Amino acid sequence: xxxxxxxxxxxxxxxxxxxxxxxxxxxxxxxxxxxxxxxxxxxxxxxxxxxxxxxxxxxxxxxxxxxxxxxxxxxxxxxxxxxxxxxxxxxxxxxxxxxxxxxxxxxxxxxxxxxxxxxxxxxxxxxxxxxxxxxxxxxxxxxxxxxxxxxxxxxxxxxxxxxxxxxxxxxxxxxxxxxxxxxxxxxxxxxxxxxxxxxxxxxxxxxxxxxxxxxxxxxxxxxxxxxxxxxxxxxxxxxxxxxxxxxxxxxxxxxxxxxxxxxxxxxxxxxxxxxxxxxxxx
Numbered sequence: 001x002x003x004x005x006x007x008x009x010x011x012x013x014x015x016x017x018x019x020x021x022x023x024x025x026x027x028x029x030x031x032x033x034x035x036x037x038x039x040x041x042x043x044x045x046x047x048x049x050x051x052x053x054x055x056x057x058x059x060x061x062x063x064x065x066x067x068x069x070x071x072x073x074x075x076x077x078x079x080x081x082x083x084x085x086x087x088x089x090x091x092x093x094x095x096x097x098x099x100x101x102x103x104x105x106x107x108x109x110x111x112x113x114x115x116x117x118x119x120x121x122x123x124x125x126x127x128x129x130x131x132x133x134x135x136x137x138x139x140x141x142x143x144x145x146x147x148x149x150x151x152x153x154x155x156x157x158x159x160x161x162x163x164x165x166x167x168x169x170x171x172x173x174x175x176x177x178x179x180x181x182x183x184x185x186x187x188x189x190x191x192x193x194x195x196x197x198x199x200x201x202x203x204x205x206x207x208x209x210x211x212x213x214x215x216x217x218x219x220x221x222x223x224x225x226x227x228x229x230x231x232x233x234x235x236x237x238x239x240x241x242x243x244x245x246x247x248x249x250x251x252x253x254x255x256x257x258x259x260x261x262x263x264x265x266x267x268x269x270x271x272x273x274x275x276x277x278x279x280x281x282x
Contacts, residue, residue, distance in 0.1 A: 001028065001029065001030050001031065001279065002029065002030070002031045002032075002242055002270060002276075003024060003029045003031075003032055003033070003242070003243050003244050003246070003256050003257070003259075004031075004032075004033040004035070004058065004060065004075070004077060004185075004241050004242060004243040004269070004270075005033065005035050005060075005062070005075060005187065005215065005218060005241070005242075005243020005244060005245050005246075006020060006024070006032070006033075006034060006035060006243065006244055006245065006246040006247075006256065007020075007034075007035065007036055007037065007062075007245075007246065007247045007248075008020045008034060008036055008042045008046070009042075009124075009125050009127055010036045010039050010041045010042035010127050010128065011036035011037035011038070011039050011062075011127065011128045011130065012037060012124075012128070012130045012132035012133060012247060013036070013246070013247045013248050013251070014247060014248030014249070014250075014251055015248050016042075016045075017034060017042035017043075017045040017046040017049070018045055018046070018048075018049045020034065020042075020046065020246075021034075021046050021049040021050045021053070021055070021057075022049065022053070023256060024055070024256050024257075025050075025053045025055055027255065027256040027257030027258075028257045029055070029256055029257055030054075030055055030056060030279045031055070031056045031058065031270065031273075031275050031276060031279060032046075032050060032055055032056070032057055032058065033057070033058035033059070033060035033075075033077055033243070034046045034057075034059075034060055035060035035061055035062040035075050035076075035077075035243070036061065036062065036128070037062050037063075037064060037073075037128060037130060038061070038062070038063060038064055038090050038093045038094055038097070038128065039061070039090060039094060039127070039128050040059075040061055040079075040081040040086075040087065040090065041127070043059050043060075043081050044081075047059075056275035056278070056279065058077055058078055058275070059077075059078060059079050059080070059081055059182075060075060060076060060077050060078075060079065061075070061076045061079060061081075061086075061090070061177075062074070062075050062076075062187060063075075063076060063090070063093075063167075063168060063173040063176070063177070064093065064165075064167040064168065065167050065168050065169065065170050065173045066165070066166055066167040066168070066169065067169075067170050067202060067205075068198065068201075068202075070192065070193070070194060071165075071167060072170075072186070072187075072192055072202065073187040073188065074170070074173045074174065074177070074184055074185065074186060074187060074206075074211075075184075075185040075186075075187045075213075075215070075241070075243075076173075076176070076177035076180070076182040076183070076184060076185070077182055077183045077185060077213070077241075077269070078181065078182050078183055079177060079180040079181065079182035080180040080181050080182070081180075083176070083179055083180035083181070085175075085176055085179055085180075086176040086177070086179065086180045089168065089172065089176050090176075093167065093168060094128055096165065096166070096167075097128060097129050097130065097165075098129060100163050100165045101117060101120060101121075101129040101134075102117060103163040104116070104117075104120075104131070104134055104155070104161050104162075104163050105117035105120070105134075107160055107161050107162070107163060108134070108138075108154065108160060108161045110160065111154075111160040111161070113138065113141070113143065113161075116134055116137060116138070116161075119134075119137030119140070119141075120133040120134045120136075120137050121133070122137070123136045123137055131151070131155045132147065132247070132251070134150070134154075134155065134161065135147035135150035135151055135154075135155060136251075138150045138154060147251065170205060170206065170209060171209055174206075174209045174210055174211060178210055183212050183213055183239075183269065184206070184209075184210065184211040184212060184213065185211070185212070185213035185214060185215060185239075185241045185269065186202070186203065186206050186211060186213070186214045186215065186238075187215050187218070187245075188215050188218045188219075188220050188221065188245060189202075189203070189214060189215065189229060189232075190218075190220065190221045190222070190225040190228075190229065191220050191221075203232065203236060203238075204236075207236060207238070211238075212238065212239055212269075213238055213239040213240070213241045213269045214229060214232065214233050214236075214238045214239075214240065214241065215229070215240075215241045215242070215243060216229040216230050216233055216240040216241065216242065216262055216263065216266055217240075217242040217243075217259050217260060217261070217262055217263075218241075218242065218243050218244070218245055218259075219243075219244045219245040219246065219252060219253030219254040219259070220245060220253045223260075226260070226262075226263055227263055230262070230263035230265055230266050231265070233266055233267070234265050234266070239267055239268065239269040239271075240262050240263075240266035240267060240268055240269060241268075241269045242259060242261075242262055242268075243259075244256045244257075244258070244259055
């Protein structure tokens with residue numbers, strides 16, 4: 001019924017915003033947030049289609065953050081896409097992505113993989129350029145069987161195509177979200193390669209900066225992690241969010257509409273949303 005994390009071709013998904021919304025509707029989603037990476041460009045189209053299908057649409061974004069030399073992601077829900085600091089900040093980050101893509105291509109060329117930039121841009125369809133687009137191109141070339149294998153072999157720290165990038169700071173990302181009237185959510189915390197102590201530090205700093213939510217049930221979390229992060233949400237009095245992190249067929253951990261409900265000890269982030277009460281009364 002609810003999916004608060006997914007991606008379209010505006011970032012690294014494979015479906016255009018309109019088709020993504022139609023897919024969500026067909027999978028039973030009635031409250032949807034499009035959360036493209038560092039880009040708001042698909043929100044208007046997605047909202048128009050969602051409303052035509054009788055769905056409730058929540059403006060969203062997923063912001064890339066550099067924290068302690070690690071990349072983490074913050075989802076902003078119920079944001080105002082016209083908020084100037086948010087728009088301008090994300091535009092600057094997209095410019096940085098272009099420079100990073102050029103450097104990734106240079107690094108891959110040193111390993112004998114040429115024309116990777118052109119191949120990645122073909123997959124990005126002229127929108128934001130990301131490592132996922134390079135990964136899809138390298139799968140096409142036969143360098144790995146799937147995109148996950150490409151990341152492990154080429155695109156993470158210590159591998160031939162890795163390029164460090166300076167994303168927004170945690171404080172800046174939350175400032176943009178809160179300034180736009182939105183709610184900040186720590187995305188897929190189970191994916192971060194950090195120990196318990198560093199994750200605890202991240203969560204506490206996130207809360208100190210005004211963060212209010214954490215993804216408990218998401219496509220990349222294992223079933224046992226649902227309860228782990230439900231307990232963390234309860235411990236820190238964080239609101240719990242749910243989202244598939246859907247990128248498209250063959251590119252996702254799970255399809256939309258396939259996630260279980262939040263554990264019963266969670267306070268859903270949507271508990272006081274008028275959209276939720278309208279849907280639940282239908």
